[in-house]
Amino acid sequence: MDFDILRGEGAYLIDTKNEKYLDMFSGIAVNNFGHANKQILKIIEKQALKGIHFSNYIAHEPAVNLARLLVENTFASKVFYCNSGTEANEAAIKLSRKYGKAIDENKIEIVSAVNSFHGRTCGAVTLTGQEKYSNAFMPLLPAVKHFIFNDIESLKSTVSDNTCALFLEIIQGEGGVIEVDREFVQEVVKLSEQHKFLIVIDEIQTGISRTGDFFAYEKFGLTPDLVTIAKSLGGGLPIGAMLVSQKLENVLLPGDHGTTFGGNALACAVGEYIVGTVLSKEFRTELKEKEIYLSESLNKLKMKFPKIINLVRGRGLMFGIDVGDYAEEIKSRALEQKLLLNVTSSTVIRLLPALTITIDELNEFIIIFERVLGALCGKK
Ligand SMILES: Cc1ncc(COP(=O)(O)O)c(C=O)c1O
Numbered sequence: 001m002d003f004d005i006l007r008g009e010g011a012y013l014i015d016t017k018n019e020k021y022l023d024m025f026s027g028i029a030v031n032n033f034g035h036a037n038k039q040i041l042k043i044i045e046k047q048a049l050k051g052i053h054f055s056n057y058i059a060h061e062p063a064v065n066l067a068r069l070l071v072e073n074t075f076a077s078k079v080f081y082c083n084s085g086t087e088a089n090e091a092a093i094k095l096s097r098k099y100g101k102a103i104d105e106n107k108i109e110i111v112s113a114v115n116s117f118h119g120r121t122c123g124a125v126t127l128t129g130q131e132k133y134s135n136a137f138m139p140l141l142p143a144v145k146h147f148i149f150n151d152i153e154s155l156k157s158t159v160s161d162n163t164c165a166l167f168l169e170i171i172q173g174e175g176g177v178i179e180v181d182r183e184f185v186q187e188v189v190k191l192s193e194q195h196k197f198l199i200v201i202d203e204i205q206t207g208i209s210r211t212g213d214f215f216a217y218e219k220f221g222l223t224p225d226l227v228t229i230a231k232s233l234g235g236g237l238p239i240g241a242m243l244v245s246q247k248l249e250n251v252l253l254p255g256d257h258g259t260t261f262g263g264n265a266l267a268c269a270v271g272e273y274i275v276g277t278v279l280s281k282e283f284r285t286e287l288k289e290k291e292i293y294l295s296e297s298l299n300k301l302k303m304k305f306p307k308i309i310n311l312v313r314g315r316g317l318m319f320g321i322d323v324g325d326y327a328e329e330i331k332s333r334a335l336e337q338k339l340l341l342n343v344t345s346s347t348v349i350r351l352l353p354a355l356t357i358t359i360d361e362l363n364e365f366i367i368i369f370e371r372v373l374g375a376l377c378g379k380k
Contacts, residue, residue, distance in 0.1 A: 003335075008035020011357045013340065021335075024365055025342035025352045029173070029205050029318070032232035033274060034354040040235045040270055047269035054265055056081070056258060062268035069275045073214060075223050076243035080252070081263035085204035085230035086119025088240035089167070091257055092200045092226045093123045093141070095244070099198060099251050100164025110141075111158050111197075112167040113149040117174035118202055127167050130174075150181045155191065163197040165226075170216035173205035176345035177313055177320025185220045198225040198248070204240070205318075208232045209278035209355060212291055212316035232355075235274050239267035278355070291316055293359055294351070297366045305373045319351040320344070330372055339368045 004016045011034055013021045026032060033040060047062060054060045067079040080091050093110060100107035112118060114129040125134045126141035134140055148154035149172060159166065166188060172178045192199050201224040206216035208229065213219055215227065225248060230240035238261075244251075277283055295312075298319060302309040308330075311322040323330055327343045334341045344350045353362070 010034040010036070011354050011361045019338060021338045021340050022361065022365055022368070023340045023353070025340065025350065026232075026354045027236070028342065029210055029231045029352040030234075031236055032208065032210065032355045033235050033277075034356045035236075037235065037356070039273065043269050043273050044237075044266060047266050050265070052264065052266050053261065055260070056263050060263075060265055060268075062265045062272060063263040066268045066272040066275065069272060069279075070241070070243060073275070073279060074227070074243055075245055076227070077246040078244040078249040080242040080244065080257070081268070082240040082242070082259045083238045083261050083264075084119070084240045085202075085228065086121045086124040086240075087259065087262075088204065088228035088230055088242045089118045089124040089127065089200075089202065090121055091242045091252075092165070092167070092228050093127070094257055095226065095242070095248065095252050096165030096198050096200065098256065099248060102251075103164075103196065104161070106162045107164045107196075109143045109145060109160070109162045110165050110167065111145045111147055111163055113169070113172070113175075114146045115149055115175040115178075116146075116167070116169055116172060116202075118167060118169075119204075149175070149178065150184045152184060152187045155184070155187060159191050159195055159197060161195050163195055165198040165200050166192065167200045167202055169202045169206070170220070171206050171211065171314070171318060173318070173350065174344055176322070176348045177318060177350055179313065179315075180220075182220060185222055189222065200224065200226040200228065202228050204228055204230045205352075208274065209284070209287060210316055210318050210352070211314075212284075212287060214279060233271045233274060234267040235270045237264070237267040237270055239264065239271055283355075287316065287355060290355075290357065290359060290362060294319065294362055297362070301366070301370060301373065304370075305377060308373055308376060314351070317351070317353055317355055317357070321349040321351070322347055323349060326376060330376065333372045333375065334368065337368050337372060339365065339372070 006016050013023050112127040116129045118124045118127040126144045129146040145158050147158040201217045225245050227243040298312045331341045342350045
């Protein structure tokens with residue numbers, strides 16, 4: 001992008017010329033509490049004075065407190081910490097393989113969806129069902145297969161008794177903000193029982209209340225075996241985690257897997273604050289109000305500009321606006337008007353504003369966005 005950022009402030013970024021830009025994608029769903037959040041800064045300072053890193057040989061308060069919060073509020077009984085989303089998925093790949101091999105030496109296949117995104121390390125990029133991310137790095141991880149997202153027949157023909165795990169995004173973020181169908185999830189559960197494979201839900205983008213629920217899978221009444229998280233958990237500090245169900249808590253043993261920085265005290269201290277806050281009733285109520293406002297406003301714009309907006313989809317504060325070939329032009333025109341937009345899948349404007357954004361700021365977004373669409377219409 002053609003400007004130099006000097007600093008961030010809430011839902012805005014400010015450049016070296018002191019121009020203010022409304023940030024509608026928050027570092028791709030990382031800065032969910034906005035930029036330079038005062039409470040987060042306080043926590044960082046307080047924790048840094050006590051210690052930044054202690055190593056995973058030593059139990060420490062921030063790591064234990066965050067793990068407790070995650071365990072008490074989810075299906076999980078254990079938490080593994082790492083530093084990013086891709087690493088959380090690597091941990092899940094290793095756990096799944098070890099789980100499968102303990103049952104049968106051929107139970108090593110991992111399946112994931114075409115058009116998914118699970119990260120860029122060699123294992124995770126193999127699961128990422130988009131060749132543009134992996135073609136240059138062949139050969140990749142063996143025994144990985146892809147099914148077509150939301151296609152039950154494709155799913156059925158991809159899994160077997162040799163499948164040890166299925167990785168799934170509830171809403172494909174990079175793939176264009178596309179949600180999984182309820183019937184598809186039901187089939188996943190049925191097949192996992194039949195073939196005894198693990199269900200691994202990748203909530204790296206959707207987790208920690210991005211979609212309104214603490215986790216996007218909750219809407220489907222599903223109990224996953226593993227969930228991977230990262231992005232917003234550290235409020236901008238790098239952290240990832242794998243949530244592990246009770247039946248799997250002794251699959252990976254000490255020495256099987258690890259990471260030096262995982263469970264870093266600073267990131268965990270912030271994580272505890274973030275998780276505690278998003279779970280509060282007040283935060284959830286406000287988030288719902290913002291969701292309703294944004295969803296209604298976007299749908300009004302869709303009615304007003306039917307030639308530009310094909311579809312609006314999403315929930316919580318994660319929306320995709322399908323604008324076909326107009327996407328890049330809209331993004332650059334918005335930038336001229338000090339509005340930062342993200343385009344994914346070439347045709348979709350993906351909105352991932354800070355969850356702490358105010359209704360007034362969302363209104364500001366709608367006003368600028370409407371102006372951009374209006375100017376585009378005038379041109380055509
Ligand atoms: C659904 C999903 N999984 C995994 C990843 C990889 O996370 P990271 O970039 O932190 O490695 C991302 C990143 O965009 C993601 O959206």
